[in-house]
Amino acid sequence: MRPVPTWLISTIAVVVAILLWDIAIRLAGDTLIPGPFAVAKALGELAISGKLVRYAIASLFRVTWGFTLAVVVGIPLGLFLGWFRRAGRTVGPTLQFLRPISPLAWIPLAILWFGVGDGSAVFLIFIASVLPLSLTALQASQNVHFVHVEAARNFGLSGFAIIRRVLFPAALPQLIVGVRISLGIAWMIVVAAEMIAVNSGLGFLIVDSRNAGDRYDLVVAGMVTIGAIGLVLDTGLRRLERVPAFAVAARTSP
Amino acid sequence: MTKLVVRNLEMTFAGPPPVRVIEPTDLEVRDGELVCILGPSGCGKSTFLQIVAGFIKPSAGTVMIDGTPVTGPDRKRIFVFQERGVFPWLTVDENIAFGLADLPRAKRTEIVARYVDLVGLKGFERADPQELSGGMKQRVEVARALAVDPDMLFLDEPFGALDSMTRLTMRSELLRIWQAAKKTILFVTHDVEESVQLADRVVVMSARPAKIRKIVEIDIPRPRDLSAPRYLELRDGILEEIGLAHAI
Numbered sequence: 142m143r144p145v146p147t148w149l150i151s152t153i154a155v156v157v158a159i160l161l162w163d164i165a166i167r168l169a170g171d172t173l174i175p176g177p178f179a180v181a182k183a184l185g186e187l188a189i190s191g192k193l194v195r196y197a198i199a200s201l202f203r204v205t206w207g208f209t210l211a212v213v214v215g216i217p218l219g220l221f222l223g224w225f226r227r228a229g230r231t232v233g234p235t236l237q238f239l240r241p242i243s244p245l246a247w248i249p250l251a252i253l254w255f256g257v258g259d260g261s262a263v264f265l266i267f268i269a270s271v272l273p274l275s276l277t278a279l280q281a282s283q284n285v286h287f288v289h290v291e292a293a294r295n296f297g298l299s300g301f302a303i304i305r306r307v308l309f310p311a312a313l314p315q316l317i318v319g320v321r322i323s324l325g326i327a328w329m330i331v332v333a334a335e336m337i338a339v340n341s342g343l344g345f346l347i348v349d350s351r352n353a354g355d356r357y358d359l360v361v362a363g364m365v366t367i368g369a370i371g372l373v374l375d376t377g378l379r380r381l382e383r384v385p386a387f388a389v390a391a392r393t394s395p
Numbered sequence: 396m397t398k399l400v401v402r403n404l405e406m407t408f409a410g411p412p413p414v415r416v417i418e419p420t421d422l423e424v425r426d427g428e429l430v431c432i433l434g435p436s437g438c439g440k441s442t443f444l445q446i447v448a449g450f451i452k453p454s455a456g457t458v459m460i461d462g463t464p465v466t467g468p469d470r471k472r473i474f475v476f477q478e479r480g481v482f483p484w485l486t487v488d489e490n491i492a493f494g495l496a497d498l499p500r501a502k503r504t505e506i507v508a509r510y511v512d513l514v515g516l517k518g519f520e521r522a523d524p525q526e527l528s529g530g531m532k533q534r535v536e537v538a539r540a541l542a543v544d545p546d547m548l549f550l551d552e553p554f555g556a557l558d559s560m561t562r563l564t565m566r567s568e569l570l571r572i573w574q575a576a577k578k579t580i581l582f583v584t585h586d587v588e589e590s591v592q593l594a595d596r597v598v599v600m601s602a603r604p605a606k607i608r609k610i611v612e613i614d615i616p617r618p619r620d621l622s623a624p625r626y627l628e629l630r631d632g633i634l635e636e637i638g639l640a641h642a643i
Contacts (some may be wrong), residue, residue: 291450292480296494296543297470306493310484 183358207266219278244269261338277319281312404456418606431590434600473540494543530561
């Protein structure tokens with residue numbers, strides 16, 4: 142017998158979960174949560190009105206900006222702090238201190254600094270991802286084997302050349318994992334930011350649907366969309382882990 | 396001509412507690428000479444090599460190469476770190492090209508091809524180090540070192556992690572490369588046989604703190620017959636010097 146492919150098993154599991162959900166609603170009523178058909182209908186309604194695409198794009202836009210900024214700042218910063226040990230010892234503890242503060246705690250300050258709008262949301266996503274990214278890069282560069290650094294020094298490299306040609310490529314596998322985890326965090330934070338700081342996006346859809354008439358079918362439809370997009374983002378980055386040419390910046394072509 | 400002069404070199408690692416690893420040591424190495432530094436594990440011979448290469452500053456004394464004091468590592472003198480020094484994120488040819496970033500592409504390609512050939516890695520240019528055996532990785536490191544055309548090579552137990560058959564092959568490879576490329580080589584090992592097979596001279600070190608017990612001239616013409624009486628005599632002499640019986 143041929144083994145059953147994994148994707149088939151997962152698909153069946155999802156279908157079974159939806160069926161159980163539906164059966165439960167039929168037995169117990171839908172006062173606590175709408176049933177799967179109501180949610181599907183709500184998704185259709187959102188799609189037809191154009192809100193689904195518009196809000197998804199609004200959320201993705203904020204995450205793209207906040208997260209890209211965090212990658213561009215966080216990874217070089219972490220590598221820099223990892224290489225220049227004294228700078229790392231000076232700044233590292235501050236980053237470690239800021240790290241456990243929930244990004245949501247920054248909401249009042251974000252609104253104070255950037256007002257209600259995209260700026261606040263982008264800032265919150267930036268804060269949520271830049272700290273884990275820079276700390277991952279810092280740690281990863283400290284784990285680089287000293288033999289590789291010494292060999293590079295032996296060939297006359299120093300400072301930024303070592304960061305670019307040794308620290309970065311050596312740390313890359315850990316960096317990609319860090320990027321994946323941080324993007325997951327960023328995608329969670331955008332929802333919270335949109336509930337408070339802006340008037341569009343999937344997070345806004347959820348609070349707005351409740352406030353404007355207890356439309357819990359739209360609330361769950363929003364949740365389903367968030368889950369689906371999150372899954373696609375994570376799968377995309379998983380693929381990236383398997384691209385060996387990703388270290389291209391560090392290569393010397395022979 | 397004298398290549399390397401070591402004068403009163405001493406090393407104590409600042410503790411606590413401070414550890415004395417090298418007693419005052421003098422050594423001279425001629426241009427193009429292959430010198431083995433032989434000593435028991437942990438005696439300080441690796442530290443000695445790292446000091447001469449410029450990676451570590453000695454507590455006292457001087458290291459002069461070509462009449463100039465050594466103040467740091469230099470691309471004219473390459474240190475070969477067993478096979479652990481190969482960059483795992485680069486392919487074989489990219490590893491060999493590592494020190495050639497400043498050269499124009501055509502020149503680089505030419506040099507890489509020459510050393511791929513010299514160390515016998517033809518056909519593996521695009522391989523990742525993970526796909527190679529220990530001996531092949533070792534040859535990648537040697538090729539990477541030779542590609543920048545250094546005057547000196549420092550080899551720190553380069554064949555220590557290899558199986559005994561690969562080790563024998565690698566020794567004759569090294570001799571072939573050394574004779575072809577005419578480099579001065581300092582070779583650290585704890586293997587008496589290896590030192591007598593390879594070296595022009597063997598510097599016999601004591602246990603820690605290291606000091607030179609004896610310098611043995613290996614006056615056997617190459618290729619060396621490993622069952623010749625002179626070979627056995629020199630080998631046994633060294634074994635006796637470090638206090639090891641030659642019967643098991």
